[in-house]
Every structure is written in C-alpha cells, then in structure tokens.
Amino acid sequence: MCQFSRQLVLQLILYFAIGHIYGKQVFKSIVGGGAVIQQKYPYYVRLHYRGEFKCGGSLVRNNAVLTAAHCVEDFSVEELSIHADTINLDDNGVVRTIKYALVPKEYDKETKNYDVAVLILSSAIPSASVITLHKTAVAVGTSCLVIGHGYTKENGVVSNQLQEIHVPVVSRKVCQHKYRGIGAITQYMMCASEPGRKDSCSGDSGGPMICNGKQAGIVSWGMGCGRVEYPSVYTDISKVHGFIEHALKLYA
Template sequence: MCLNLVLILQLLMLYFILGHVYSAKLSERIVGGSAVTQKKYRYYVRLHYQGEFKCGGSLLRNNAVLTAAHCVKGSNMKSLRVHADTIRLSDPGVVRSVKNALVSRSYNADTLNYDVAVLILSSAIPSGSFTSITLDKKAVASGTNCLVIGHGYTKEDGSVAQQLQEVSVPVVSRAACQRKYRGTGAITQYMMCASVPGKKDSCSGDSGGPMICSGQQAGIVSWGMGCARTKFPGVYTDISKIYGFVEKVLKQYP
C-alpha cells in the first residue's frame, strides 16, 4: 500500500514537471516581431467596429482602404471607423467613417477565398497624415522576405498588441502550403503563404493588414491555423490575383 502511494506521488511529480516544461514551450510560441516606435508605415490603418479594434488595413490613396472581406462583410457601415496616422491603440489618430465597403462576389466566407475588400472613406485623410502603398501586380517568388505589420496577438490565444508590431516572414510556395494544409483547409490560387515555422507569423487581429514585399503590397492578412505553428504558415490574399477587382473599384469610386 505504501509502495503504491510512493509510486503515485512520483508519477504526480513527474506529471507536473513535464506539464510545466510543455506549458513553457507553448508560451514561447510568440509571433516573433518587434514594436514599431516611429510612424514609418503611414499607409497602415486600423479598422474599428462599434468602438472596438477589429482589423488592419492599408491606404491606397487618401480616401480608399484595402482590407480583408471577412473584416467588414455583414457589418453595419455606420459602425465602422478607420483610424490613420497612429501606432498605438490608445491614440485615435485621424478618424474617418466609411461611405462604401466593396466586397467581390467571388468572396467565399466559408473558405475565405478572394478575401479582399475596398473601403471608400467619407472624407479624405489629410496629406500630412498618410502615405499610400503601391500594389504589386506580379506574383512574389517563394523565399522572398516580406514585412507584415499589425496590432494582432503576439502569441496564440493572447491579446492584441497595444503598440503596432512588425515582423519579417519568407513566402512559402503555394504547392508547399497546399501540402501542409491538406485535409485542413483549401489553399486556392488567390492565396499565398508565409511564416518562419514555429517562430514568426501573423495572428488574430492582424487580419486585413498588409504584407509588403520589396516595397509594394503583395498580400492581405487573411487566415491560418493557429499562430506561428510549426506545420501551418499564415495565409494571405494574393494581390496579384485580385488586382483587377481593386483597380475596378478605384476607378468606379474616384
């Protein structure tokens, strides 16, 4: 009886030791970026819905924002606000309401295929409070290091970052990404992938924000399985595949 009790206590001790080690490893799975302390990405904007931060976006011009469709689809436009010229959540910056939110009919809310939206603002952002970003019409080669910025979680199941964050991630080939997501989610021709497995990735709250490759926006943060997981890269809307939709909207709403 005493021997059994000793054995149980030893097993319990081993369980707690291993459990602590495993938890520590999980807690280290942070999106490995760094804080942005200067307003050097003045094309970046925040989307707030009903007063709460929801997504990121980028300014294509002084009155047009590019973001993800899942950030705005089904939302009441009257409750949407765009915050520009700010790098902290506590700073409202320049605030604008949204006059039009355009989502392609090709968007699929179940698969997040064609996950893109263009917002036309109620009035222009002052010239001194922003810079516009140029879109990349060409597909980005795998291995290319790209910049992702946002206020998203700094670890899986975490909380939004009060300070804007930036991280550099290499593009993963679509074929490789499709293999990794096989049986989990569809990686379509309108998507691209990027991450440093287990170390660097975008996360919840970064949705809609830009992926910048060689000085141009090549992707929109869209979705992924968890954050910075070893197996699953982050998934982005491929700008080169949806550029025609964006161009059409901008011409329709000058």
C-alpha cells in the first residue's frame, strides 16, 4: 500500500472513531511554541462540547466569540460552552453557554472555504477583554502570534497549558503551489508557518492569529503539523469581515 493510501485509510479510521477529521483537512495545536504561564491573552477562549475541549476562539464582544465554522458545524448548540479567563485545561475559568451559533451560507464543509462562525453567548462576560479585528490584508512575511491548546507535535495530544508561537505569513501564491492537488487555497484563506519548526496543529482550530496587535486570521486547516512542505491555513479575517459585522449587528 502506498504512503498516500495508508494516510487516507488512517484518516478515515480516525474520522469514524472520534469525528475530529473532515476529509483531508484536520483540526489544527501549537508546534515549536512555548507555554503561556500568565494570563496575557484575555480575549482567548476555549470551546467545549459536552464538557470536552474541542477548539479555540476569541472574544470580539463581551457576549460574542469568533471561531471556525468547522468547530461547531456538527454539534448541538445546547451542548456547547465557552471557557474564558483561563490558560489551563484543568481550570474552568468563566463559563458561558451558547445562545446562537452563526455560520455563513458561503461556508463549504469539504474545502473549509469561508471557515468562520460567530457565537452569541447566553449572557455577557462583564470583565471581558476583546480583540480588535484586522480589516485589511496582512503583508507577506509579517510575524503573527498564534495561541492554542492543540498538539505540540503531529499525532500528539492536546496541551494542558496554553501555548504560543510567532509565525510569518506566507504568500497565497506560494501556499497555492504547495497545496496543488491537495486542497484549494482560496481568497478567503491565508497561510503562515516557519517550515518544519513552528506551526499550528490539531486542537488549535478556531483560535486567533494576531498580526500587528489585531486578529487577522482564524486557525482553520492544514496537512499535518510542522511539516516543511505545508504551511497552516487560516481564515482571512479581512475577507470575511462583512459576515462577522453583520452577525454581531443582528444581536447587538
């Protein structure tokens, strides 16, 4: 059996066993990063389903969270919750249930195009610190912060302590070339990684990419973790900002 076939079979087995893999795109943790030992990213939240950690997210309003659509697409809203003001999985922090999960009609489950969702919380978090969104495209080479509880290596386990890395933005043209024949890199996506050294990975999905002090991306998908050949793919906030603003206005 060729290497590609073995990989495909393994992904199918994992899909039916735990439901964490959709086609060739996997849930994305931090590879090559460092532990966050003090609360310095108060806008970061965890998304849980039935009490189990699933994804990251960010507070964009005291009662609204930004995350990836694939983090909520197959889950019952009533059984979702977010945990804020915490950097360790053993700490519940401030917990809120979800009132509405808004996913754009443009979202494509297979390609992960337009992979964004806005979650309206059951009640506001009065002390919430929110992140400002990046409304313009980020220049290639810009060093961006990514945080999450994802795997610290491919085929690893989630990280109990929040992790952080800085990765440079890769041009869309270069990223499209690297993913040729594997997945489409659309205008709604951006790519970043330090090849073979620093990357997001499984478990980081939905979490923020911060560039120039503002959230420019949402961890979305990629092939493996920390591979030289494949950068991680993020939803480009500047291209989906209209949906985010519309969703927030609906529940102002």
